[in-house]
Amino acid sequence: MPEYLAPGVFVEEVSFRQKTIEGVSTSTTGFVGPARFGPTEGEPPLLTSFSEFERIYGGLDNLRLGGVEAPNYLAHAVRAYFDEGGKRLYVGRLWNPTVDSPPLSGHSTWPDAATSPDPGFALRARHPGRAGDMRVALAFKLGENALVAAAGGPELRGVAPFDTVLATPAGSPAGQAELYWAERIQDPVTGVDAFRLRDDDPVGPPASPAFTLDMFDAVRVVTVSVILRQPGRFADEQTFPGLAFHPAHRAALTRAFAAEPERRATFLYTPLVVDTDLANGAALAEALTALPNADDGTPVIDIMRQAAADPFIPSAEALTARLALSGGDDGDALVAADYAGQGDAPKTGLAALEDLEDISIVAAPGASADAVTGPGVIRQLIGHAERMRYRIAVLDSVEGMLPAEVRALRGAIDSTRAALYYPWVVVDDPLADGEPRELLLPPSGFVSGIYARNDAERGVHKAPANEVVRLASNFEFLINQRQQEALNPEGVNCLRFFEGRGFRVWGARTASSDPEWKYVNVRRYFAFLERSIEKGTQWAVFEPNGPRLWANIQRTVEDFLYNEFVSNHLAGRKPAEAFFVRCDETTMTQNDRDNGRLICLIGVAPLRPAEFVIFRIGQKTADARG
Structure with missing residues (x-):
């Protein structure tokens, strides 16, 4: 009961409505x-x-x-x-799993550890099964030159922290572009955020001196789109576009295909895992771009360098590496x-x-x-x-x-x-x-x-x-x-x-x-009634076990069963024939109440199916009355 310790006007919310029971689902x-x-x-x-x-x-x-x-x-x-x-x-x-199977048994993998050298990273199916023998296309994309002239010196436009870029050093011969990583810094003079490039992992102090933008003629952002196709008659392709290489990037490849994903949806809907033992995203980018392309086997990085020097960008097919996972097992x-x-x-x-x-x-x-x-x-x-x-x-x-x-x-x-x-x-x-x-x-x-x-x-x-x-x-x-x-x-x-x-x-x-x-x-109708009443009367637990509670529970259950009766779900011509609900001194002893038990007795007359439909037909004379 509320306490009233000082004079004043007090407004309290109370309910005058009967609590209701909602029918549960029966078809899941x-x-x-x-x-x-x-x-x-x-x-x-x-x-x-x-x-x-x-x-x-x-x-x-x-x-x-x-x-x-x-x-x-x-x-x-x-x-x-x-x-x-x-x-x-x-x-x-x-x-x-098969007998004496190793960890990740049944998972499709690339490369084949028995015949292929370790490239420092591996692809594997997230779950076991032959459907993990998927085809993976790594489609690399080389963006437009992000290096622009500005009043205070060259700037990068359209570049995000931890982006991988292909940068051409100033005055270098065509085709000498290398991979760098964009690092956001604060200009010591103006205090404005800017970018510089590094050729090592852009986390922590540089292992080598950082590179200023005036050292380059062109800077292009490199991203990769992963296209997956699992085997099967009606399999569809899945495309994961615009991924970056560094794990700290907001669109990191290793985050999109993490072995322990942050989101449940990734675990369910992303069938591929990228495992790597490389030290950082810089090393992973170098390993991925060194893969041979789908046309003639030329390393993708060489085609990127050609694209950086040539005004005509090679086709997307030339910048694509294709891999095939194998070894999947249905168990x-x-x-x-x-x-x-x-x-x-x-x-x-x-x-x-x-x-x-x-x-x-x-x-x-x-x-x-x-x-x-x-x-x-x-x-x-x-x-x-x-x-x-x-x-x-x-x-x-x-x-x-x-x-x-x-x-x-x-x-x-x-x-x-x-x-x-x-x-x-x-x-x-x-x-x-x-x-x-x-x-x-x-x-x-x-x-x-x-x-x-x-x-x-x-x-x-x-x-x-x-x-x-x-x-x-x-x-x-x-x-x-x-x-x-x-x-x-x-x-x-x-x-x-x-x-x-x-x-x-x-x-x-x-x-x-x-x-x-x-x-x-x-059987199913009684399961429906029992479960609905159980869920709809949880409010009664720990309430004072007395006549007021008994009456509330009885009215709540009666209202629910009356609705079932008027919906023609119960037998009988009137409610008293269809069901009864009792919750009073006759349904529980003093010992029950002393031990915290409230007992409500419910009787229901279900409708049984007309399994045998019988018509009785006999002859009658024309002058017979009935």
Whole structure:
């Protein structure tokens, strides 16, 4: 209570409104699996489109795991997820290094340490994977002469501190230009900032006398643009223009491609790292400009000198050096433990998804392609969903399973927070050249996108079934009515084709033996209610545990559930039939209150899907009344 110690007028802000509960999102999804590139540990990035996935994790091209070529199931699942209506997706990339692999195993590098001399710097892919075997073009640019005459003597225009310049000494023969570095100084007479040139590192006292501008005929700024192209069918070039050589420069090459970048965006979107053991930016500039150009192998520095002496600047191609990284590796085949990941920092696999509270759906697309690894990954997904409480695991059947075999797979699991889908989906292969080709994909990517689409268009209370699989051109097996009659009661959700209605999800059951949680929408709707109430009542913690607090909580929850009722998300013709909320002396004992416990009892009547629609038709006579 405020203190009033002196006479006066006091204005206080109070709230007369009831606190509200906001419904949480239910469509954010988390995938784990192998990819062509991208981070393998730490918090997965949030993706909102397939193009974002391509930029970070590479495209749809096949992987080579343990020396065996395999479809890139994760990438295809991400594409299916967004095409089916998904909006928000976290992806945790898995990578299993080869046995006894050295540090940075799987990373593409230049130069090849076994066959090439050490130039004092090296390029390497930021992340492991064959997609790191990128082509790098270093396009050097020589600016106009920045040396101009002024009343107090020559000045530099358009030059920044730590710029690298190609300067031609006064009266020297053509082609004798050398690299220098611009250093900002204060003129001892006028006190005005000016520049001088140095031929050593422009940090600290000069190792040799500095050079005044009147010693040169021309001074041109040298910059480099780095152009990257990773391998892949749909790979795009990335260009990083106008970079400088000295690490203290605001546009330093070593900052743009730092091994430990300052910005998270650099770690995700910049696939190249520049490592150097050279003492300073001066040495790095000399090493880079000594590289042979892309035309005839002439060192770039020689072409720059020619350009400084010749009024006709050579073409950009002549000032470009091209390098190729090699040695990238997609790693060994994954096992179930890789999907579980490690819980210690930096986290990997499913463990890395545990800190992301907004995820409601998890899957490991393609893990079941291996009949040996698949069942173990299913158990890992179920364990993760059970621990996290508010998530559901979308499980894939094993590729090639017959109906009897998928029944046996379902019989080995029992969870209210998992749903199993069968069979696999056939799509048109986007990587096919010329002749059309089909590709077999696990259903979890499609189904997760359908979950998200269903939540956005109808709501989480509606069963995510009788929904079109947009990308499907066929299914691995065409399930008929008799086969589904054997699979549906066991909790196997079938994907079926119907003449005139297309390819549809035709099941909405959990992989549970508990009839109370038989349906996917009921399980997910209760997760939505529980999570929303948990987040929306955090204000009550440490409040005085008495009737006023009980009444406030009861009204808050009742308002939230009443809104669900009027939105037709609950069963019953009136609110009393749809839900009840009690929070008073009848729901907690004195011992509960003495130990700081407030207990609120909530009952909700969910809507279950009309899984079996039955019409009873009989004959009647013309004069019958009813």
